[in-house]
Amino acid sequence: MTNRVRLFASFALLALALSFADAYDPSPLQHICVAVQEPKNVLFVNGKFCKNPVLTTANDFLFSGLQVPRSTANPVGSTVTTVFVDQLPGLNTLGISMVRIDYGIGGLNPPHFHPRGSEILLVLEGTLYVGFVTSNQLNNTFFEKVLHPGDVFVFPIGTIHFQLNIGKINAVAIAGLSSQNPGVTTVANALFNAKPPISPEALAKGFQMDEKLVETLQKKFWYYN
Numbered sequence: 384m385t386n387r388v389r390l391f392a393s394f395a396l397l398a399l400a401l402s403f404a405d406a407y408d409p410s411p412l413q414h415i416c417v418a419v420q421e422p423k424n425v426l427f428v429n430g431k432f433c434k435n436p437v438l439t440t441a442n443d444f445l446f447s448g449l450q451v452p453r454s455t456a457n458p459v460g461s462t463v464t465t466v467f468v469d470q471l472p473g474l475n476t477l478g479i480s481m482v483r484i485d486y487g488i489g490g491l492n493p494p495h496f497h498p499r500g501s502e503i504l505l506v507l508e509g510t511l512y513v514g515f516v517t518s519n520q521l522n523n524t525f526f527e528k529v530l531h532p533g534d535v536f537v538f539p540i541g542t543i544h545f546q547l548n549i550g551k552i553n554a555v556a557i558a559g560l561s562s563q564n565p566g567v568t569t570v571a572n573a574l575f576n577a578k579p580p581i582s583p584e585a586l587a588k589g590f591q592m593d594e595k596l597v598e599t600l601q602k603k604f605w606y607y608n
Contacts, residue, residue, distance in 0.1 A: 408476070408499075416431075416475045417443040419433065419472070430468075431468060431472070443473045446466050449481070452485055452553075455486060455487035455553070459490065460488075460489055460491060460548070461490040461492045461546075462484070463482050463483070467564050468563040468564050476563070477563060478563060479559060480562060482557065482560070483555070484558065485553065486546070486547075486553060486555070488552065488553060490547075490553075491545065491547045494544070494545045494571070495544070495567050495570060496567075497562070497565040497567055498566045499540070500540055500561045500562035500566075501538065501540040501560065501561045502537070502558050502565075503535060504536050505535050505558070506530045506532050506535075506556045507555040508552070509548055510548070510554065512530075512549045513528055513529075513530055513536055513545065514526055515544035515545075518541075540561070571600075571604065572604060574586060575600045583597040
């Protein structure tokens, strides 16, 4: 089986799994509701405005290019290619989306969480060390696993999670999410690259570290972003 055939077979299996899952987003009130740009500075809705179904075409439900490897030449060594409602308007009201993640050798998809969706990850190539942390109420329990091609792992909604390439080759994974717009908050960026900056005193006390180290981290993340 060629790499391309294996890749698309994996996409099909993930899509099938998602079709049996309950989506997090509200159920649609019409059969199709292709997203269109809302009028600027006039109206804002929880989601997207709908195109008239009579004007909808097959291209509204198509996204091409997810098979193309992305560069990982960045400080964390990974790149996420999103297929959310902004990239694929036909996802509007359907409660699903997808990403491709490319990892260089040693590449990390850094600790982050999705405020509006759970994630199901399928490894296509390489070896990933993954994990997520539960809430304070569950004593911040850490669940971890080493994944190989064909392995699937789930990150529950709102949990901080990550993936690290621990293999000797580049790695690739795809993931389905239970929202058309799951959102992402990268923990380090949110804390050390907030605009305006969070008080170094507050971060130093919260992390039990020296304020000068906090200021150094804030400068580093400002530079990266």
